[in-house]
Amino acid sequence: DAGVIQSPRHEVTEMGQEVTLRCKPISGHNSLFWYRQTMMRGLELLIYFNNNVPIDDSGMPEDRFSAKMPNASFSTLKIQPSEPRDSAVYFCASSYRASNTGELFFGEGSRLTVL
Amino acid sequence: AQSVSQHNHHVILSEAASLELGCNYSYGGTVNLFWYVQYPGQHLQLLLKYFSGDPLVKGIKGFEAEFIKSKFSFNLRKPSVQWSDTAEYFCAVKAHNTDKLIFGTGTRLQVFP
Numbered sequence: 001d002a003g004v005i006q007s008p009r010h011e012v013t014e015m016g017q018e019v020t021l022r023c024k025p026i027s028g029h030n031s032l033f034w035y036r037q038t039m040m041r042g043l044e045l046l047i048y049f050n051n052n053v054p055i056d057d058s059g060m061p062e063d064r065f066s067a068k069m070p071n072a073s074f075s076t077l078k079i080q081p082s083e084p085r086d087s088a089v090y091f092c093a094s095s096y097r098a099s100n101t102g103e104l105f106f107g108e109g110s111r112l113t114v115l
Numbered sequence: 116a117q118s119v120s121q122h123n124h125h126v127i128l129s130e131a132a133s134l135e136l137g138c139n140y141s142y143g144g145t146v147n148l149f150w151y152v153q154y155p156g157q158h159l160q161l162l163l164k165y166f167s168g169d170p171l172v173k174g175i176k177g178f179e180a181e182f183i184k185s186k187f188s189f190n191l192r193k194p195s196v197q198w199s200d201t202a203e204y205f206c207a208v209k210a211h212n213t214d215k216l217i218f219g220t221g222t223r224l225q226v227f228p
Contacts, residue, residue: 043221045218056215091158097214102149102164102209104159108157
């Protein structure tokens, strides 16, 4: 059974460039979450979707960040333009909302370095 | 809004020592509680969870946690740690009226042989 799949695993880019992170949730899961992990702040929830609809984006740092979920099997997190302070590991996670347990299944993460 | 506090940021133990990691949450209603573990270079994995019933929850690899409602706590324990338990441990809480899982800042555990 495939887990949550994220790409790229590592990305190094220069300040000002656009970055797109991708996520494929577990088949059948209908909630998708984007988290950012840094040493200073730990795991921060950026945005989550239920049934492809964004529900809460209050954790998105600023307008440079945007996320989409065009269908049940794909989501993107875009940063444009990127800045060095965006360097972090970005995790995607999915869950089956009706289970009501809240358990999330995480991907391997995308490590972003902005120079 | 709910929040989670993990008191220990960095814990260093020798093998066979006992472990207790503190976790407190702030939320007045019904919650689901979780401990996730992140081994070096890996993604987060569920260690154990509580959502109802017996407040003493047993997870994988000999870990357990006790939900004490009156103290808003969900501390993680293991009677005898191993070198392979070296990892970062995250406590998380989900309120029943939301889908959001809020994590604490994590506790880094280092176990020396």
